[in-house]
Every structure is written in C-alpha cells, then in structure tokens.
Amino acid sequence: MKILSKFLLFVLLPTIFLGSATKQVAEPGKNLVPLFIQFDNRVGAQDLVLDTKEYSNASGESFNISQLQYFISNIILRRTDGKDYAIHQDDSYFLVQENKPATQQIKLMVPNGDYNQLTFVVGVDSLRNTMNISRRTGVLDPASSMDNGMYWSWNSGYIFLKMEGESPAAPADPTGNRKFRFHIGGFGGYSAPTINNIKSVTLDLPASGIVKARKGRKATISVSADILKVFNATTNLSIATHPSVMFSEYSLNIANNYHQMFTHYRTEN
Amino acid sequence: MNRGYYLFIIGLLILLSSAGKIIHGFEGFQKPYNFPEPVYEMAKNPVTKEGFELGRKLFYDPRLSRNNTIGCGTCHIQGAAFTHHGHDVSHGIDDRLGSRNSPPIMNMAWSKAFFWDGGVFHLDLQPLVPITAHAEMDEKMSVVLEKLRKHPDYPALYKKAFGSEEITSAKTMKALSQFMLMCVSSNSKYDKVMRREGEKFTKEEEQGYKLFQQKCSGCHTEPFFTDYSFRNNGIAIGRNDDRGRFIITLDTLDAYKFKVPSLRNIDVTVPYMHDGRFYGLDKILDHYRYGVQNTPNLDPLLKQNGQLGIPMTDEEKARIIAFLKTLNDPQFLTNPILAEQEFLLQYDK
Numbered sequence: 001m002k003i004l005s006k007f008l009l010f011v012l013l014p015t016i017f018l019g020s021a022t023k024q025v026a027e028p029g030k031n032l033v034p035l036f037i038q039f040d041n042r043v044g045a046q047d048l049v050l051d052t053k054e055y056s057n058a059s060g061e062s063f064n065i066s067q068l069q070y071f072i073s074n075i076i077l078r079r080t081d082g083k084d085y086a087i088h089q090d091d092s093y094f095l096v097q098e099n100k101p102a103t104q105q106i107k108l109m110v111p112n113g114d115y116n117q118l119t120f121v122v123g124v125d126s127l128r129n130t131m132n133i134s135r136r137t138g139v140l141d142p143a144s145s146m147d148n149g150m151y152w153s154w155n156s157g158y159i160f161l162k163m164e165g166e167s168p169a170a171p172a173d174p175t176g177n178r179k180f181r182f183h184i185g186g187f188g189g190y191s192a193p194t195i196n197n198i199k200s201v202t203l204d205l206p207a208s209g210i211v212k213a214r215k216g217r218k219a220t221i222s223v224s225a226d227i228l229k230v231f232n233a234t235t236n237l238s239i240a241t242h243p244s245v246m247f248s249e250y251s252l253n254i255a256n257n258y259h260q261m262f263t264h265y266r267t268e269n
Numbered sequence: 270m271n272r273g274y275y276l277f278i279i280g281l282l283i284l285l286s287s288a289g290k291i292i293h294g295f296e297g298f299q300k301p302y303n304f305p306e307p308v309y310e311m312a313k314n315p316v317t318k319e320g321f322e323l324g325r326k327l328f329y330d331p332r333l334s335r336n337n338t339i340g341c342g343t344c345h346i347q348g349a350a351f352t353h354h355g356h357d358v359s360h361g362i363d364d365r366l367g368s369r370n371s372p373p374i375m376n377m378a379w380s381k382a383f384f385w386d387g388g389v390f391h392l393d394l395q396p397l398v399p400i401t402a403h404a405e406m407d408e409k410m411s412v413v414l415e416k417l418r419k420h421p422d423y424p425a426l427y428k429k430a431f432g433s434e435e436i437t438s439a440k441t442m443k444a445l446s447q448f449m450l451m452c453v454s455s456n457s458k459y460d461k462v463m464r465r466e467g468e469k470f471t472k473e474e475e476q477g478y479k480l481f482q483q484k485c486s487g488c489h490t491e492p493f494f495t496d497y498s499f500r501n502n503g504i505a506i507g508r509n510d511d512r513g514r515f516i517i518t519l520d521t522l523d524a525y526k527f528k529v530p531s532l533r534n535i536d537v538t539v540p541y542m543h544d545g546r547f548y549g550l551d552k553i554l555d556h557y558r559y560g561v562q563n564t565p566n567l568d569p570l571l572k573q574n575g576q577l578g579i580p581m582t583d584e585e586k587a588r589i590i591a592f593l594k595t596l597n598d599p600q601f602l603t604n605p606i607l608a609e610q611e612f613l614l615q616y617d618k
Contacts, residue, residue: 130390130391132313132391132393133391133393133394133438133439133442133443134313134439134443136438136439141437141438141439142397142410142438142442143409143410143411143413143414143437143438144411146397146401146409146410147409147410147411151397153389153394153397153398153401153402154384154388154389154398154402155388155389155516155517156388156389156390156391156394189518190390191381191382191387191390192517192518192520192523193518194517194518194519194520195519247516247519248519249519
C-alpha cells in the first residue's frame with residue numbers, strides 16, 4: 001500500500017493530469033483515415049547531414065552529428081471545432097532516427113476532419129515507463145529500444161533523446177576521441193522522486209496550414225526539429241564544459257532546450 | 270574408459286529419474302506460512318511447470334551472452350544461494366570485472382527493488398541488465414531472441430509455456446521471472462523454529478536471536494532479514510566512489526546508501542557488502558563494532574548517543590553468529606528442481 005501510494009504520487013498523478021485535458025471525439029477503429037507527421041531534422045535552416053558535415057553552435061564550437069534519435073509519443077490532434085482526438089495509447093509510440101528516413105514519417109489513423117493543433121510528448125510518459133513488460137511492444141520492446149540504445153536497463157527507463165557527435169571542443173575521452181554524448185531521459189522516478197524530462201510540445205497549425213484528414217488522401221504535417229536548439233535555447237550549452245550529459249541534474253537544461261526545437265513549417269492536404 | 274563412462278551414464282539416468290519425479294509433483298509457487306503476501310503480482314505471470322522449466326533452461330543457458338560463454342547461473346550459483354561464491358566482484362564475458370558483488374537470488378517475489386542501488390523496480394525488467402551489461406553478458410536482446418528462435422528446442426518450449434512458438438522479450442523475461450520466483454528460501458532452522466515444526470534453537474542460538482533483535486533487526490527485519498530500504502552502514506567509501514542509491518535518485522541524501530541485504534543463507538554468500546570487501550561473518554560484525562565511519566548520510570541507527578557503531582562483546586558476537594547460521598537453508602541450496610538440468614536432459618533423448 002505504501003508502495004502504491006508512492007506510485008500514485010510520482011507516476012499516476014502527472015499522467016492523470018495529462019490525460020484529463022483530453023476529450024476524445026471519436027472511437028478508434030471505425031472510419032479512420034490516415035494522417036502523417038513528417039519530422040525533418042535540421043541544423044538552423046540546413047538539412048541535417050550525419051557525420052560528414054561540420055556545424056557550429058552558439059558557443060562557437062564546431063561539431064558534427066553521428067547520431068540523433070528521439071521518442072515521440074502521446075499524440076493528440078485538436079479539431080477545428082475545439083475537440084481533441086488522442087491517438088490510441090498502444091499505437092502512440094514512435095522512435096524518430098536520423099539514420100533511418102522511414103522512421104521520420106509517422107503514420108496515424110484519425111477520424112475524418114480538419115485539425116488545427118498538434119500535441120505530442122518528446123520521450124515516453126511515466127506510465128509506459130513503469131508498465132508491465134508484456135505491454136512494451138514495437139519501439140518500446142527491449143529487443144528494439146535496447147538495441148537502439150534508447151533504454152537504461154540499470155535504472156529502468158527509456159532514453160528520450162540521444163544525440164552524439166564529434167567536436168574539437170570536447171576533451172579527449174579515454175579512447176582518445178573528442179566526442180560529445182547527450183543521453184536525455186528520466187520520467188520522475190518510481191518509488192522516489194527524481195528528474196523528470198518528459199516534455200509536451202504543442203504546435204498551432206493555422207500559420208502554415210491546418211490539416212484536412214480525408215479518406216484516400218495523404219494529409220501530412222511537416223515538423224522541423226532544429227538541433228541547434230539542443231545547444232542553445234534557454235540554456236547556452238557548451239560542448240567543452242558538458243561533453244557528456246546523461247542521467248544527471250544538468251540534463252534538465254538540455255531537455256528544456258530541445259523542448260523548443262520543433263516548428264510546424266508545412267501542411268500538405 | 271567404457272566402464273567408467275557407463276557407470277556415469279547410469280548415475281545420470283538415476284539422477285534424471287529422481288529429478289523427474291520431483292518435477293512431476295510440481296506445485297507451483299507456494300507462499301510460506303510465515304511469510305507475508307508477495308509483492309510480485311503473481312496473477313500477471315502465474316507460475317506454471319512449463320513456464321518455470323523454460324525459465325530454468327534460460328537461466329542456465331550461456332546463449333544469453335554474446336559469445337555463448339556466460340549464463341545467469343555462472344555468477345549465481347545455487348549452492349551459494351545464487352551468488353558468486355568467493356568472488357568480491359564477478360568476472361563476466363571475456364573475464365571483464367564488474368564493480369558490485371553478485372547478490373543472491375532468493376525470495377524475489379517479496380523484493381521491491383533490484384540491484385544494490387534499487388535501479389530496477391520490477392523483476393521482469395531485471396535480467397535485461399546482466400544480459401546487456403558490458404562486463405556481464407554483453408549481448409543484444411534482439412540477438413538473444415534470434416538465437417532462441419533458431420534453437421531446435423526453444424520454440425516448442427515457448428509454446429508449451431505460453432501457448433505459441435513466438436519468442437518475444439516479454440515471454441523470455443516472464444519465464445526467467447517464473448524460475449526466480451520459485452527460488453524461495455523458507456526452510457532454515459530459524460523458519461522451522463518460528464513455524465513450530467519441532468526444531469528448537471540451542472541455548473547459544475536463542476541468546477543470539479535475542480541479541481540480534483536488539484542490535485540488528487532495525488534494518489535486517491524478519492522474516493526476510495531486510496527491510497528493503499537503502500542505508501549507509503558506515504563502511505569506508507570505496508576507491509571507485511560508488512555512491513549507490515544516489516546514482517538512481519540523484520538525491521544527495523541517498524549518496525553512499527545501498528540496499529540492506531537479506532541475511533538468509535549468509536553463511537554461504539561470502540564475501541559481503543556491495544563490493545564484496547568483507548571475507549567473513551566476523552569481519553562484518555567487527556565492522557559494526559569498531560569500523561563504522563561517519564561518512565555522508567550514515568544511518569542514524571549507527572550513531573546513537575554520540576557513539577559510532579554497535580557495541581558488542583566477543584561473547585555476544587559469537588552468539589549472534591551462532592544465530593545467523595540458523596538462517597542457512599540446505600533444502601533451498603540443494604533443491605534439485607532449481608539446479609541446471611540441461612546436461613541431464615541431453616541423455617533423455
């Protein structure tokens with residue numbers, strides 16, 4: 001009981017709070033039509049190119065990116081009549097990986113209609129982080145998430161965003177390489193509270209076009225993710241001083257930064 | 270060669286037939302009379318004979334490691350209460366060394382958190398750590414599943430245990446849990462005395478039990494001889510500055526705290542502490558008598574009335590050790606259904 005009450009406090013309450021804001025407008029299953037979200041990872045205005053291209057951040061440090069991946073989950077679409085449609089929970093987890101273009105396009109099934117707002121979580125909600133292993137399927141399956149290096153087995157929980165690369169600004173690591181590694185996660189703790197890097201992003205669509213989901217069409221919301229924001233948004237992150245950020249207090253700064261990296265830039269109906 | 274060989278085979282067959290009889294009487298998971306209700310939700314993974322046997326086969330199967338050399342049973346040896354007897358830290362794949370002492374696998378159904386720092390909160394998620402850890406089995410889960418799918422026996426065993434030949438992470442973890450849940454140690458002399466099954470403590474054990482209740486049970490609570498909390502017991506900070514529970518919670522008040530270990534079968538789980546630094550029961554008690562250091566977050570029970578440690582005479586120490594030995598559970602340590610069967614089964618075909 002004591003455990004359960006702690007569990008309620010740290011895990012269920014935030015989830016219930018998130019969930020209560022959602023009013024479902026249609027039952028999943030019948031008469032759903034496809035809707036796509038395309039994630040374009042960028043560096044400022046340029047398309048992100050792995051390994052070979054050199055970039056520089058606001059601290060003037062040059063770097064390249066060798067890997068970038070992040071979880072997108074808990075997707076909610078707001079219809080133009082103000083009602084929300086939440087994608088069925090079990091179908092609401094995606095891993096976007098820069099080296100696998102197919103993962104950058106997320107396919108959803110939604111009721112026919114016009115939508116003017118998109119909300120999603122960058123990462124994995126606390127409830128799914130603590131759910132029975134039989135409910136962890138698809139990208140959340142340990143055979144998938146762990147192979148992709150997106151699960152901390154020793155401190156049970158998913159890594160929400162992982163970005164690694166090389167930079168002359170980074171101090172040499174024990175292998176002699178100058179790498180930076182950001183592995184950001186933390187769902188708030190199971191039986192004791194700890195860091196919570198679950199971030200919800202809401203994008204208003206009208207400026208770049210509301211999306212009209214129709215049968216037989218391929219309505220697509222294109223979202224850019226500017227990885228310069230990982231380095232520079234609320235906090236100005238220097239590779240030289242923080243070459244390796246994983247499960248630590250400092251990760252809160254990076255999550256607050258990448259929280260701001262998503263922009264809706266195009267709609268195709 | 271031949272005669273010895275045949276005798277060996279006959280011996281094996283006898284062993285096998287007796288093991289078979291015991292398995293025939295498989296009664297599933299039984300809660301001992303003097304234990305509380307399990308923490309593990311048994312209804313979500315009911316222990317069956319087939320699930321348990323699959324879990325046992327997986328537990329001892331070195332295919333779970335990258336180069337098929339290390340099984341769970343390598344560092345968790347039944348006769349040592351599923352610890353790595355004699356090893357301060359274990360050598361895993363390619364003889365790589367870990368940084369923590371291999372903990373026992375017993376009474377897992379009542380455990381609220383796993384590992385010395387409690388970083389894993391569910392038994393079903395526990396095996397993912399050693400399977401993928403660089404210094405332990407260093408394998409990828411997807412490769413483990415692929416090896417099992419290609420194995421001549423596993424698909425059928427998964428079908429028997431879970432209704433279909435499909436081999437998934439969840440089924441694999443649940444089968445391993447079923448095996449570990451069956452590792453119940455509840456038949457020590459202490460248990461038999463408590464359950465009034467006819468055994469009696471000697472005078473020295475009885476005195477030791479009373480002293481234990483006064484001096485040790487604040488953390489090593491009956492019947493598991495742990496309260497499953499995380500505490501700093503005043504051992505010197507390790508050279509690697511392992512901060513224990515802090516690594517999981519990032520709370521400075523948790524620095525240098527480790528899970529209070531159970532004392533069941535303590536006589537066979539040497540060496541002791543999270544890094545295996547103490548090689549004898551008397552060394553542990555001497556630590557509490559003379560060795561407690563006032564490091565950050567030292568447990569308040571170890572600095573009462575301005576005194577560090579737990580006062581104890583030589584005689585009291587001897588009595589407490591006599592009592593601790595009543596926590597040995599030979600039935601658990603030698604139970605044939607928990608032993609590796611694979612070798613025997615080869616001759617069953």
